[in-house]
Amino acid sequence: LPDLQDGPEPTVHTQEAFAPEDDFTAKWTRADARQLKRLSDPTAGSKQNSMPTSLTMPDVPQDFPDMSNEEVWVWDSWPLTDEDANQYSVNGQEIIFSLVADRNLVFDERHVFAKIGYFYRPAGIPADERPANGGWTYGGLVFDEGVTGEIFPDQSYSHQTQWSGSARISKGGEIKLFFTDVAFYRNEDGSNRKPYDPRIALSVGKVHANKNGVRFTGFDKVTDLLQADGTYYQTGAQNEFFNFRDPFTFEDPAHPGETYMVFEGNSAMPRESATCDAEDLGYNEGDPFAETVEQVNASGATYQIGNVGLARATNKALTKWEFLPPILSANCVTDQTERPQIYQKDGKYYLFTISHRGTFASGIDGPEGVYGFVGDGIRSDYQPMNSGSGLALGNPTNLNFAGGQPFAPDYNQPIGHFQAYSHYVMPGGLVQSFIDTVGTEGDFRRGGTLAPTVKIDIDGASSAVDYAYGDGGLGGYADIPANIDVNSGGKI
Ligand code: FRU
Ligand code: FRU
Ligand code: FRU
Structure with missing residues:
Protein backbone atom coordinates (compact mmCIF):
# COMPACT_ATOMS: atom_id res chain seq x y z
CA LEU A 1 0.00 0.00 0.00
CA PRO A 2 1.18 3.58 -0.69
CA ASP A 3 2.25 6.03 1.99
CA LEU A 4 -0.80 7.43 3.65
CA GLN A 5 -1.94 11.00 3.08
CA ASP A 6 -2.55 13.20 6.09
CA GLY A 7 -5.67 12.34 8.02
CA PRO A 8 -6.97 10.84 11.21
CA GLU A 9 -5.69 7.57 12.65
CA PRO A 10 -8.11 4.64 12.40
CA THR A 11 -9.97 3.42 15.48
CA ALA A 33 -13.64 5.11 6.69
CA ARG A 34 -11.54 8.26 6.34
CA GLN A 35 -8.56 5.96 5.72
CA LEU A 36 -10.05 5.53 2.23
CA LYS A 37 -9.12 9.10 1.40
CA ARG A 38 -5.70 8.61 3.03
CA LEU A 39 -5.07 5.75 0.57
CA SER A 40 -6.07 7.91 -2.41
CA ASP A 41 -3.46 9.75 -4.47
CA PRO A 42 -4.34 13.47 -4.40
CA THR A 43 -2.26 14.07 -7.56
CA ALA A 44 -4.08 11.49 -9.71
CA GLY A 45 -5.38 13.34 -12.78
CA SER A 46 -8.56 13.11 -14.81
CA LYS A 47 -9.55 9.51 -15.68
CA GLN A 48 -6.79 8.01 -13.52
CA ASN A 49 -7.41 5.63 -10.65
CA SER A 50 -6.42 7.33 -7.39
CA MET A 51 -6.73 4.18 -5.28
CA PRO A 52 -4.04 1.53 -4.66
CA THR A 53 -3.72 -1.02 -7.49
CA SER A 54 -3.71 -3.87 -4.99
CA LEU A 55 -7.26 -2.96 -3.93
CA THR A 56 -8.58 -2.16 -7.43
CA MET A 57 -10.32 -4.51 -9.83
CA PRO A 58 -8.59 -4.54 -13.24
CA ASP A 59 -10.48 -2.71 -16.04
CA VAL A 60 -13.40 -4.62 -17.53
CA PRO A 61 -13.37 -4.21 -21.33
CA GLN A 62 -16.32 -2.36 -22.84
CA ASP A 63 -16.99 -5.21 -25.31
CA PHE A 64 -17.92 -7.66 -22.55
CA PRO A 65 -20.07 -10.66 -23.59
CA ASP A 66 -23.61 -11.14 -22.29
CA MET A 67 -24.31 -14.28 -20.24
CA SER A 68 -28.04 -14.54 -21.01
CA ASN A 69 -27.62 -13.98 -24.75
CA GLU A 70 -29.64 -10.81 -24.22
CA GLU A 71 -32.67 -12.62 -22.78
CA VAL A 72 -32.74 -10.80 -19.43
CA TRP A 73 -30.91 -8.20 -17.39
CA VAL A 74 -28.84 -9.98 -14.74
CA TRP A 75 -27.40 -8.54 -11.54
CA ASP A 76 -26.98 -9.93 -7.97
CA SER A 77 -26.18 -13.65 -8.24
CA TRP A 78 -25.48 -16.43 -5.77
CA PRO A 79 -24.45 -20.09 -5.90
CA LEU A 80 -25.88 -23.20 -4.22
CA THR A 81 -24.05 -23.46 -0.92
CA ASP A 82 -23.88 -25.49 2.27
CA GLU A 83 -23.50 -24.24 5.85
CA ASP A 84 -19.79 -23.55 5.24
CA ALA A 85 -20.27 -21.59 1.99
CA ASN A 86 -18.94 -24.43 -0.17
CA GLN A 87 -20.36 -24.20 -3.68
CA TYR A 88 -22.12 -27.23 -5.13
CA SER A 89 -22.82 -28.66 -8.49
CA VAL A 90 -25.59 -31.24 -8.70
CA ASN A 91 -25.16 -34.30 -10.91
CA GLY A 92 -22.55 -32.43 -12.90
CA GLN A 93 -24.47 -29.16 -13.30
CA GLU A 94 -23.38 -25.88 -11.74
CA TYR A 120 -26.92 -23.77 -15.17
CA ARG A 121 -23.85 -25.07 -16.98
CA PRO A 122 -21.76 -28.25 -16.94
CA ALA A 123 -19.38 -28.41 -13.98
CA GLY A 124 -15.67 -29.07 -14.01
CA ILE A 125 -14.59 -27.14 -17.11
CA PRO A 126 -11.72 -24.68 -16.67
CA ALA A 127 -12.82 -21.07 -17.22
CA ASP A 128 -10.56 -20.61 -20.23
CA GLU A 129 -12.17 -23.58 -22.01
CA ARG A 130 -15.69 -22.23 -21.65
CA PRO A 131 -17.53 -19.89 -24.02
CA ALA A 132 -16.50 -16.25 -23.40
CA ASN A 133 -19.82 -15.44 -21.70
CA GLY A 134 -19.35 -18.23 -19.14
CA GLY A 135 -21.42 -20.82 -20.99
CA TRP A 136 -24.55 -20.63 -18.86
CA THR A 137 -28.03 -21.65 -19.98
CA TYR A 138 -30.82 -19.45 -18.68
CA GLY A 139 -33.36 -21.72 -16.99
CA GLY A 140 -36.13 -19.17 -16.39
CA LEU A 141 -37.81 -17.86 -13.25
CA VAL A 142 -37.85 -19.81 -9.97
CA PHE A 143 -41.34 -18.78 -8.82
CA ASP A 144 -44.66 -18.93 -10.62
CA GLU A 145 -46.49 -15.61 -10.87
CA GLY A 146 -48.21 -14.67 -7.61
CA VAL A 147 -46.40 -17.02 -5.21
CA THR A 148 -44.15 -14.42 -3.57
CA GLY A 149 -46.98 -11.87 -3.19
CA GLU A 150 -49.04 -14.05 -0.92
CA ILE A 151 -47.26 -13.21 2.34
CA PHE A 152 -48.22 -9.52 2.33
CA PRO A 153 -51.20 -8.62 4.50
CA ASP A 154 -51.81 -5.53 2.34
CA GLN A 155 -52.43 -6.86 -1.15
CA SER A 156 -52.79 -3.39 -2.70
CA TYR A 157 -49.12 -3.24 -3.71
CA SER A 158 -48.08 -1.45 -6.89
CA HIS A 159 -44.99 -3.65 -7.42
CA GLN A 160 -44.05 -6.98 -5.91
CA THR A 161 -40.45 -8.03 -6.35
CA GLN A 162 -37.89 -10.58 -5.23
CA TRP A 163 -34.58 -9.26 -3.98
CA GLY A 172 -31.82 -35.35 -1.42
CA GLY A 173 -31.43 -32.13 -3.39
CA GLU A 174 -33.61 -30.02 -1.14
CA ILE A 175 -32.96 -26.31 -1.59
CA LYS A 176 -33.77 -23.68 0.96
CA LEU A 177 -33.94 -20.40 -0.90
CA PHE A 178 -33.59 -17.44 1.46
CA PHE A 179 -34.46 -14.16 -0.22
CA THR A 180 -35.99 -10.73 0.29
CA ASP A 181 -39.67 -10.61 -0.55
CA VAL A 182 -40.69 -7.02 -1.24
CA ALA A 183 -43.96 -5.16 -1.77
CA PHE A 184 -43.98 -1.52 -2.93
CA TYR A 185 -46.91 0.80 -2.46
CA ARG A 186 -46.17 3.58 -4.92
CA ASN A 187 -48.08 6.38 -6.56
CA GLU A 188 -47.93 6.96 -10.32
CA ASP A 189 -45.15 9.55 -9.83
CA GLY A 190 -42.92 7.02 -8.01
CA SER A 191 -43.43 8.48 -4.53
CA ASN A 192 -44.53 6.18 -1.72
CA ARG A 193 -48.23 5.85 -0.95
CA LYS A 194 -46.89 4.05 2.10
CA PRO A 195 -43.41 2.69 2.89
CA TYR A 196 -42.31 -0.39 1.00
CA ASP A 197 -42.37 -3.68 2.89
CA PRO A 198 -39.24 -5.86 2.59
CA ARG A 199 -39.33 -9.19 4.43
CA ILE A 200 -36.69 -11.85 4.82
CA ALA A 201 -38.33 -15.01 3.54
CA LEU A 202 -37.77 -18.68 2.80
CA SER A 203 -39.09 -20.96 0.10
CA VAL A 204 -38.20 -24.63 -0.14
CA GLY A 205 -37.85 -26.56 -3.37
CA LYS A 206 -36.08 -29.49 -4.89
CA VAL A 207 -33.50 -29.57 -7.68
CA HIS A 208 -33.62 -32.08 -10.52
CA ALA A 209 -30.42 -32.09 -12.56
CA ASN A 210 -29.06 -34.35 -15.25
CA LYS A 211 -26.87 -33.93 -18.30
CA ASN A 212 -29.77 -32.38 -20.21
CA GLY A 213 -30.44 -29.60 -17.78
CA VAL A 214 -31.84 -28.43 -14.46
CA ARG A 215 -35.37 -27.85 -13.21
CA PHE A 216 -36.98 -27.29 -9.83
CA THR A 217 -40.09 -28.49 -8.12
CA GLY A 218 -41.57 -26.90 -5.00
CA PHE A 219 -40.93 -23.19 -4.50
CA ASP A 220 -44.73 -22.84 -4.40
CA LYS A 221 -44.99 -21.45 -0.88
CA VAL A 222 -43.15 -18.65 0.95
CA THR A 223 -42.56 -18.44 4.71
CA ASP A 224 -42.15 -14.96 6.16
CA LEU A 225 -39.12 -15.17 8.48
CA LEU A 226 -38.21 -11.68 9.64
CA GLN A 227 -39.51 -8.13 9.46
CA ALA A 228 -37.50 -5.20 10.78
CA ASP A 229 -38.25 -4.73 14.47
CA GLY A 230 -37.56 -1.03 15.11
CA THR A 231 -35.31 -1.92 18.07
CA TYR A 232 -32.19 -3.21 16.37
CA TYR A 233 -33.29 -2.77 12.76
CA GLN A 234 -34.93 0.34 11.37
CA THR A 235 -38.52 0.08 10.10
CA GLY A 236 -40.53 1.86 7.41
CA ALA A 237 -42.28 3.83 10.14
CA GLN A 238 -38.88 5.18 11.23
CA ASN A 239 -37.64 5.86 7.71
CA GLU A 240 -39.53 5.17 4.50
CA PHE A 241 -36.15 4.65 2.75
CA PHE A 242 -34.92 2.02 5.21
CA ASN A 243 -32.89 -1.00 4.08
CA PHE A 244 -33.70 -4.50 5.30
CA TYR A 260 -27.06 -17.94 11.82
CA MET A 261 -27.99 -15.35 9.26
CA ASN A 266 -30.12 0.19 9.23
CA SER A 267 -29.67 1.37 12.80
CA ALA A 268 -33.12 1.69 14.34
CA MET A 269 -33.35 5.46 14.76
CA PRO A 270 -36.04 7.69 13.26
CA ARG A 271 -34.65 9.29 10.08
CA GLU A 272 -35.16 12.90 11.17
CA SER A 273 -33.86 12.54 14.74
CA ALA A 274 -30.99 10.10 14.19
CA THR A 275 -27.69 11.08 15.77
CA CYS A 276 -24.20 9.65 15.83
CA ASP A 277 -21.98 9.63 18.90
CA ALA A 278 -18.30 9.72 19.73
CA GLU A 279 -18.01 5.95 19.29
CA ASP A 280 -19.45 6.16 15.78
CA LEU A 281 -16.78 8.75 14.99
CA GLY A 282 -14.08 6.64 16.64
CA TYR A 283 -11.26 9.18 16.82
CA ASN A 284 -8.32 8.56 19.10
CA GLU A 285 -7.87 11.03 21.95
CA GLY A 286 -6.29 14.25 20.70
CA ASP A 287 -6.30 13.33 16.99
CA PRO A 288 -5.70 16.66 15.21
CA PHE A 289 -7.88 15.51 12.29
CA ALA A 290 -10.86 14.59 14.49
CA GLU A 291 -14.32 16.03 13.89
CA THR A 292 -16.71 16.84 16.72
CA VAL A 293 -19.98 14.98 17.25
CA GLU A 294 -21.82 18.30 16.78
CA GLN A 295 -20.14 18.93 13.40
CA VAL A 296 -20.96 15.47 12.12
CA ASN A 297 -24.55 15.52 13.34
CA ALA A 298 -25.09 18.91 11.64
CA SER A 299 -23.58 17.71 8.34
CA GLY A 300 -26.37 15.45 7.07
CA ALA A 301 -24.25 12.36 7.74
CA THR A 302 -26.96 11.05 10.08
CA TYR A 303 -29.02 9.97 7.04
CA GLN A 304 -26.46 7.20 6.48
CA ILE A 305 -26.78 4.65 9.27
CA GLY A 306 -26.29 1.21 7.74
CA ASN A 307 -25.78 -1.91 9.80
CA VAL A 308 -25.21 -5.63 9.37
CA GLY A 309 -27.78 -7.68 11.24
CA LEU A 310 -27.51 -11.07 12.88
CA ALA A 311 -30.32 -13.58 13.44
CA ARG A 312 -30.35 -17.11 14.82
CA ALA A 313 -32.63 -19.97 13.79
CA THR A 314 -34.76 -21.33 16.61
CA ASN A 315 -35.82 -24.52 14.83
CA LYS A 316 -34.12 -27.15 12.68
CA ALA A 317 -36.32 -26.46 9.67
CA LEU A 318 -34.94 -22.88 9.66
CA THR A 319 -38.47 -21.50 9.46
CA LYS A 320 -38.26 -19.67 12.81
CA TRP A 321 -35.66 -17.01 13.62
CA GLU A 322 -34.84 -14.52 16.34
CA PHE A 323 -33.02 -11.24 15.96
CA LEU A 324 -29.74 -10.66 17.74
CA PRO A 325 -28.11 -7.22 17.97
CA PRO A 326 -26.34 -6.04 14.80
CA ILE A 327 -22.74 -7.23 14.42
CA LEU A 328 -21.60 -4.04 12.66
CA SER A 329 -22.89 -0.51 12.40
CA ALA A 330 -21.78 2.16 9.97
CA ASN A 331 -23.49 5.14 11.55
CA CYS A 332 -22.61 8.38 9.75
CA VAL A 333 -20.42 6.26 7.43
CA THR A 334 -22.67 4.60 4.82
CA ASP A 335 -26.35 3.86 4.38
CA GLN A 336 -26.01 0.58 2.55
CA THR A 337 -24.15 -2.45 3.83
CA GLU A 338 -25.60 -4.75 1.18
CA ARG A 339 -25.31 -8.51 0.65
CA PRO A 340 -23.27 -9.18 3.80
CA GLN A 341 -21.60 -12.58 4.11
CA ILE A 342 -19.40 -14.38 6.62
CA TYR A 343 -16.25 -15.91 5.17
CA GLN A 344 -14.04 -18.13 7.31
CA LYS A 345 -10.32 -18.56 6.75
CA ASP A 346 -7.45 -19.68 8.99
CA GLY A 347 -9.62 -19.46 12.10
CA LYS A 348 -10.58 -15.86 11.34
CA TYR A 349 -14.04 -14.57 10.51
CA TYR A 350 -14.36 -12.12 7.65
CA LEU A 351 -17.47 -10.03 7.21
CA PHE A 352 -17.76 -8.80 3.64
CA THR A 353 -20.39 -6.30 2.52
CA ILE A 354 -20.82 -4.07 -0.53
CA SER A 355 -21.27 -0.31 -0.56
CA HIS A 356 -21.91 2.19 -3.32
CA ARG A 357 -19.75 5.33 -3.58
CA GLY A 372 -14.04 -6.47 4.52
CA PHE A 373 -13.78 -6.71 8.31
CA VAL A 374 -11.85 -9.32 10.28
CA GLY A 375 -12.37 -10.68 13.77
CA ASP A 376 -12.10 -13.75 15.98
CA GLY A 377 -15.82 -14.62 15.93
CA ILE A 378 -19.04 -13.88 14.12
CA ARG A 379 -19.54 -11.14 16.67
CA SER A 380 -16.29 -9.41 17.34
CA ASP A 381 -14.62 -6.06 17.46
CA TYR A 382 -14.19 -6.25 13.71
CA GLN A 383 -11.15 -4.53 12.29
CA PRO A 384 -11.67 -3.01 8.84
CA MET A 385 -9.19 -4.60 6.43
CA ASN A 386 -6.36 -2.85 4.63
CA SER A 387 -4.94 -0.21 6.94
CA GLY A 388 -8.26 0.21 8.68
CA SER A 389 -10.10 1.48 5.59
CA GLY A 390 -12.25 -1.61 5.02
CA LEU A 391 -11.71 -1.58 1.26
CA ALA A 392 -11.12 -5.09 -0.12
CA LEU A 393 -11.88 -4.62 -3.81
CA GLY A 394 -13.02 -1.40 -5.44
CA ASN A 395 -13.66 -0.21 -8.96
CA PRO A 396 -11.03 2.02 -10.59
CA THR A 397 -12.02 5.35 -9.04
CA ASN A 398 -10.65 8.84 -8.71
CA LEU A 399 -11.65 10.32 -5.38
CA ASN A 400 -10.43 13.75 -6.52
CA PHE A 401 -13.45 14.04 -8.83
CA ALA A 402 -17.21 13.61 -8.46
CA GLY A 403 -18.61 10.20 -9.30
CA GLY A 404 -21.57 10.83 -11.58
CA GLN A 405 -24.16 8.07 -11.87
CA PRO A 406 -24.19 4.72 -13.65
CA PHE A 407 -26.54 6.29 -16.25
CA ALA A 408 -24.40 9.45 -16.43
CA PRO A 409 -20.76 8.62 -15.67
CA ASP A 410 -18.49 11.56 -14.87
CA TYR A 411 -16.05 12.63 -17.59
CA HIS A 423 -19.53 -8.60 -5.21
CA TYR A 424 -19.72 -12.00 -3.55
CA VAL A 425 -16.54 -13.58 -2.17
CA MET A 426 -16.31 -17.29 -3.01
CA PRO A 427 -14.05 -20.11 -1.78
CA GLY A 428 -10.38 -19.45 -2.53
CA GLY A 429 -10.85 -15.68 -2.59
CA LEU A 430 -12.60 -15.64 -5.97
CA VAL A 431 -14.92 -12.66 -6.30
CA GLN A 432 -17.91 -12.46 -8.62
CA SER A 433 -19.91 -9.30 -9.36
CA PHE A 434 -22.19 -7.86 -12.05
CA ILE A 435 -21.36 -5.22 -14.65
CA ASP A 436 -23.23 -1.95 -14.16
CA THR A 437 -21.65 0.62 -16.54
CA VAL A 438 -18.39 0.58 -18.47
CA GLY A 439 -17.26 3.83 -20.09
CA THR A 440 -17.27 7.54 -19.71
CA GLU A 441 -19.57 10.48 -20.37
CA GLY A 442 -20.93 10.18 -23.91
CA ASP A 443 -19.46 6.71 -24.47
CA PHE A 444 -20.61 4.06 -22.05
CA ARG A 445 -22.32 0.67 -22.14
CA ARG A 446 -24.65 -0.69 -19.48
CA GLY A 447 -24.01 -4.20 -18.20
CA GLY A 448 -26.77 -6.37 -16.81
CA THR A 449 -24.54 -9.42 -16.96
CA LEU A 450 -21.88 -10.87 -14.69
CA ALA A 451 -18.37 -9.43 -14.66
CA PRO A 452 -15.12 -11.36 -14.98
CA THR A 453 -14.34 -13.19 -11.76
CA VAL A 454 -11.24 -11.89 -9.98
CA LYS A 455 -9.20 -13.26 -7.12
CA ILE A 456 -8.08 -11.59 -3.93
CA ASP A 457 -5.41 -13.04 -1.69
CA ILE A 458 -6.46 -12.66 1.92
CA ASP A 459 -3.79 -12.58 4.60
CA GLY A 460 -4.88 -11.56 8.10
CA ALA A 461 -6.17 -8.01 7.99
CA SER A 462 -4.77 -7.44 4.49
CA SER A 463 -5.75 -8.46 1.00
CA ALA A 464 -4.49 -7.83 -2.52
CA VAL A 465 -5.81 -8.45 -6.01
CA ASP A 466 -4.03 -11.39 -7.64
CA TYR A 467 -2.88 -9.97 -10.98
CA ALA A 468 -1.46 -13.37 -11.94
CA TYR A 469 -5.00 -14.82 -11.99
CA GLY A 470 -6.67 -15.15 -15.41
CA ASP A 471 -5.72 -12.50 -17.96
CA GLY A 472 -3.92 -9.76 -16.03
CA GLY A 473 -6.16 -10.38 -13.05
CA LEU A 474 -9.43 -10.91 -14.93
CA GLY A 475 -10.74 -14.47 -14.91
CA GLY A 476 -13.67 -15.83 -16.89
CA TYR A 477 -16.88 -13.84 -17.24
CA ALA A 478 -19.65 -15.09 -14.96
CA ASP A 479 -17.30 -17.71 -13.56
CA ILE A 480 -18.96 -19.11 -10.44
CA PRO A 481 -17.36 -22.54 -10.11
CA ALA A 482 -18.54 -25.25 -7.74
CA ASN A 483 -15.88 -26.64 -5.43
CA ILE A 484 -17.93 -29.75 -4.52
CA ASP A 485 -20.17 -31.99 -6.66
CA VAL A 486 -23.02 -33.59 -4.77
CA ASN A 487 -22.49 -36.92 -6.46
CA SER A 488 -18.75 -37.23 -6.17
CA GLY A 489 -18.28 -37.81 -2.48
CA GLY A 490 -19.13 -34.28 -1.45
CA LYS A 491 -20.22 -33.30 2.03
CA ILE A 492 -23.93 -33.65 1.42
C1 FRU B 1 -27.46 -4.96 -4.58
C2 FRU B 1 -28.92 -4.77 -4.26
C3 FRU B 1 -29.34 -5.66 -3.12
C4 FRU B 1 -30.82 -5.84 -3.36
C5 FRU B 1 -30.91 -5.83 -4.85
C6 FRU B 1 -32.15 -5.17 -5.37
O1 FRU B 1 -27.14 -4.72 -5.90
O2 FRU B 1 -29.17 -3.42 -3.97
O3 FRU B 1 -29.07 -5.10 -1.86
O4 FRU B 1 -31.28 -7.04 -2.80
O5 FRU B 1 -29.77 -5.15 -5.34
O6 FRU B 1 -32.16 -5.08 -6.76
C1 FRU C 1 -29.41 2.01 -5.83
C2 FRU C 1 -30.23 1.27 -4.80
C3 FRU C 1 -29.85 -0.17 -4.60
C4 FRU C 1 -31.08 -0.68 -3.89
C5 FRU C 1 -32.18 0.05 -4.61
C6 FRU C 1 -33.32 0.41 -3.72
O1 FRU C 1 -29.48 1.49 -7.09
O2 FRU C 1 -30.10 1.98 -3.59
O3 FRU C 1 -28.68 -0.37 -3.88
O4 FRU C 1 -31.22 -2.04 -4.01
O5 FRU C 1 -31.60 1.21 -5.15
O6 FRU C 1 -34.44 0.82 -4.48
C1 FRU D 1 -19.68 -17.77 23.74
C2 FRU D 1 -18.43 -17.88 22.91
C3 FRU D 1 -17.35 -17.06 23.54
C4 FRU D 1 -16.47 -16.73 22.38
C5 FRU D 1 -17.45 -16.55 21.25
C6 FRU D 1 -16.92 -17.01 19.92
O1 FRU D 1 -20.82 -18.37 23.14
O2 FRU D 1 -18.01 -19.22 22.71
O3 FRU D 1 -16.65 -17.74 24.54
O4 FRU D 1 -15.79 -15.55 22.65
O5 FRU D 1 -18.62 -17.28 21.60
O6 FRU D 1 -17.87 -16.96 18.90
Missing part, protein backbone atom coordinates in the same frame (compact mmCIF):
# COMPACT_ATOMS: atom_id res chain seq x y z
CA VAL A 12 -8.23 0.68 17.44
CA HIS A 13 -10.18 -2.59 16.99
CA THR A 14 -9.08 -5.64 18.96
CA GLN A 15 -10.79 -8.34 16.79
CA GLU A 16 -11.87 -9.90 20.12
CA ALA A 17 -14.85 -12.27 19.88
CA PHE A 18 -18.04 -11.95 21.89
CA ALA A 19 -20.89 -14.42 22.23
CA PRO A 20 -23.30 -14.21 19.29
CA GLU A 21 -26.08 -13.08 21.63
CA ASP A 22 -23.98 -10.40 23.37
CA ASP A 23 -24.95 -6.77 23.04
CA PHE A 24 -21.75 -5.66 21.32
CA THR A 25 -21.84 -4.07 17.89
CA ALA A 26 -18.57 -3.37 16.12
CA LYS A 27 -18.35 0.13 14.69
CA TRP A 28 -17.12 0.92 11.21
CA THR A 29 -16.20 4.42 12.32
CA ARG A 30 -15.70 7.65 10.45
CA ALA A 31 -12.06 7.53 11.56
CA ASP A 32 -11.81 4.10 9.86
CA ILE A 95 -26.40 -23.80 -10.73
CA ILE A 96 -26.70 -20.13 -9.81
CA PHE A 97 -29.60 -17.90 -8.84
CA SER A 98 -29.71 -14.33 -10.18
CA LEU A 99 -31.92 -11.31 -9.96
CA VAL A 100 -33.24 -10.83 -13.48
CA ALA A 101 -35.52 -8.34 -15.24
CA ASP A 102 -36.98 -7.73 -18.67
CA ARG A 103 -34.51 -6.17 -21.11
CA ASN A 104 -37.17 -3.74 -22.29
CA LEU A 105 -36.77 -1.91 -18.99
CA VAL A 106 -34.13 0.75 -18.54
CA PHE A 107 -31.52 -1.02 -16.39
CA ASP A 108 -31.96 1.42 -13.49
CA GLU A 109 -35.70 0.61 -13.29
CA ARG A 110 -34.87 -2.99 -12.44
CA HIS A 111 -35.24 -2.89 -8.66
CA VAL A 112 -39.05 -2.73 -8.60
CA PHE A 113 -39.35 -5.48 -11.23
CA ALA A 114 -36.69 -7.91 -9.98
CA LYS A 115 -37.41 -11.65 -10.05
CA ILE A 116 -35.19 -14.56 -9.09
CA GLY A 117 -34.10 -16.56 -12.14
CA TYR A 118 -31.56 -19.35 -12.49
CA PHE A 119 -28.79 -20.49 -14.78
CA SER A 164 -31.31 -10.92 -3.06
CA GLY A 165 -30.59 -13.80 -0.81
CA SER A 166 -28.74 -17.08 -0.71
CA ALA A 167 -29.46 -20.76 -1.36
CA ARG A 168 -28.69 -23.75 0.85
CA ILE A 169 -28.63 -27.28 -0.52
CA SER A 170 -29.07 -30.38 1.64
CA LYS A 171 -29.57 -34.12 1.36
CA ARG A 245 -32.70 -7.36 3.01
CA ASP A 246 -30.16 -9.84 1.61
CA PRO A 247 -30.12 -12.87 3.99
CA PHE A 248 -27.03 -15.11 4.04
CA THR A 249 -27.08 -18.19 6.32
CA PHE A 250 -24.16 -20.17 7.72
CA GLU A 251 -22.94 -22.21 10.67
CA ASP A 252 -20.18 -21.24 13.07
CA PRO A 253 -17.76 -23.99 14.16
CA ALA A 254 -17.54 -22.21 17.54
CA HIS A 255 -21.28 -22.80 18.07
CA PRO A 256 -22.09 -26.19 16.57
CA GLY A 257 -25.71 -27.00 15.82
CA GLU A 258 -26.79 -23.37 15.44
CA THR A 259 -27.64 -21.66 12.16
CA VAL A 262 -26.45 -12.01 8.39
CA PHE A 263 -28.44 -9.41 6.48
CA GLU A 264 -28.47 -5.73 5.56
CA GLY A 265 -30.22 -3.36 7.97
CA GLY A 358 -22.96 7.37 -3.53
CA THR A 359 -24.28 5.93 -0.27
CA PHE A 360 -21.32 7.09 1.85
CA ALA A 361 -22.18 9.81 4.34
CA SER A 362 -21.26 13.48 4.04
CA GLY A 363 -17.50 13.81 4.56
CA ILE A 364 -16.75 10.18 3.63
CA ASP A 365 -15.75 8.95 0.17
CA GLY A 366 -14.73 5.59 -1.23
CA PRO A 367 -15.17 3.46 -4.34
CA GLU A 368 -18.06 1.20 -5.29
CA GLY A 369 -16.88 -2.15 -4.07
CA VAL A 370 -16.70 -4.83 -1.44
CA TYR A 371 -15.51 -3.97 2.05
CA ASN A 412 -13.13 12.69 -15.13
CA GLN A 413 -13.59 9.19 -13.76
CA PRO A 414 -11.78 6.09 -15.01
CA ILE A 415 -14.03 4.10 -17.36
CA GLY A 416 -14.38 1.46 -14.67
CA HIS A 417 -15.84 3.70 -11.96
CA PHE A 418 -19.18 1.84 -12.13
CA GLN A 419 -17.89 -1.31 -13.84
CA ALA A 420 -18.82 -3.82 -11.14
CA TYR A 421 -21.08 -4.10 -8.14
CA SER A 422 -22.68 -6.62 -5.82
